[in-house]
Amino acid sequence: VVFAGCGGRWLSLHSIPQLPRGPFMALTPSSMLPIGTSAPDFLLPDTVSERDLGFSDVAGERGTLIMFICNHCPYVIHVREELVRLASDYLPRGIGCAAISSNDIGLYPKDGPEQMAQLAAKIGMPFPYLFDAAQDVARAYQATCTPDFFLFDAAGELSYRGRLDAATPGNGVPVTGRDLRDAMDALLAGQRLPEEEQLPSMGCNIKWAA
Numbered sequence: 523v524v525f526a527g528c529g530g531r532w533l534s535l536h537s538i539p540q541l542p543r544g545p546f547m548a549l550t551p552s553s554m555l556p557i558g559t560s561a562p563d564f565l566l567p568d569t570v571s572e573r574d575l576g577f578s579d580v581a582g583e584r585g586t587l588i589m590f591i592c593n594h595c596p597y598v599i600h601v602r603e604e605l606v607r608l609a610s611d612y613l614p615r616g617i618g619c620a621a622i623s624s625n626d627i628g629l630y631p632k633d634g635p636e637q638m639a640q641l642a643a644k645i646g647m648p649f650p651y652l653f654d655a656a657q658d659v660a661r662a663y664q665a666t667c668t669p670d671f672f673l674f675d676a677a678g679e680l681s682y683r684g685r686l687d688a689a690t691p692g693n694g695v696p697v698t699g700r701d702l703r704d705a706m707d708a709l710l711a712g713q714r715l716p717e718e719e720q721l722p723s724m725g726c727n728i729k730w731a732a
Contacts, residue, residue, distance in 0.1 A: 550667040552684050552722035557714070559680040561586065561672075562662035566622065566652040569639040575620070575650055577678070582618030585681070585709045587702075588672045589621045590665040590728070593641050594632045597725035598668050600691045602645060604699045605669075608686075609649045612706050617673075619649040624660035625668075625729040633729075660728055667725040673705050681705065681714050685723040 565576045580586060589605065591598045609619040625633040635653045642651045654660055663672055673682040682705035689695040705715040 548727045549724060550727040551724050552670050553664040553666045554720075554722055555664045555672065555680060555683050557680055557683075557717060557720075561588070561674045561678040561680070562659065564622075564652075564654075564659045564662070566654055566659060567635065568650040568652050569635045570642045570647065570651050575652060580618045580620035580650055581674075581678070582613070582616045582676075584616030584676050585706070586618045586674045586678070587612070587620075587706070588663065588674070589619070590624060590660060590663070590668055590670040590672075591621045592623045592625045592630070592633045592668045592726075593637055594625075594630055595668040595726040596691050601669065601686055601689065601697050601699075604686065604697045606645055606647060608699045608703065608706075609647075611703075613648060615710060617706055617709070620652060621647070621649060622652045622654050622659060622665075624654035624657045624665065626657070626731040627655075628731065629729050657728075657731060665728060667723055667727055669725055670723050671702055673702070673709060675709055675714075681709050682720055684720045690724065 561577055563577045565574050568575045577586070591602070591605070613619060623633050623638055627634040638651050638653060669686060671684060671686060672680060675681045682702070684701065686702045687698050687700045689697040701721065708715045
C-alpha cells in the first residue's frame, strides 16, 4: 500500500516497520485537514489541572498546537519525550500547546483520564492533557491517528497538519521533531510551511467507540 504525499512525495507502508498489534489497531495516516481551516472549539476536562478548558484557554498569542495522542500507542511512546521538549521550547515563544486523547477507554483502559494524569506527571508534560470522552473533538478536527498534529496561527487558521518528523518505532531515524519544528519556526516568522513539505503523520488509528 502506498500513500501519496504532496508534491509528488510518497510514503509506502512497506517501508515502515510493522509492530505487533491487536484486532483494533491499524496503521493509519493523517486525513490532512485543509490548510486555512478555522480551529474547531471544544470544552474538555484537563487531566492535569482538573479544569475544563477550551481552545481559547490553551491558545498562544502567536499560534496554537493541538496534538492527538494517547498513553498506549507505540508511535506516541516513541516520540513523547520530544513532545515535551518541543512544547518547552515553543511555549515561551508564544505558541500554546495542548494534547487530546480521544480513544474509547472501554477498549483501551490504559488511555483513561486517571492514567493520563499519571503519565503527564511522570514525564513532566508542560501542556494540558485533555480527555475527549465523546470523541466529538477528534471528529471535528478529522483526527485519525495517534499522534496527529494541528498547528494554528494567531488567528486560529490551520497552518500545518501532519507528522512530527520521519521517525517511527524501529526505522532508525532519530526523533528530532524536524517537520513540526520547521512549521512552528515558519509560523513565528509570519510564514507558512509549503503544503508540498507537509506530510501525513502515521500511527495507530484512533479507537472509535462502537
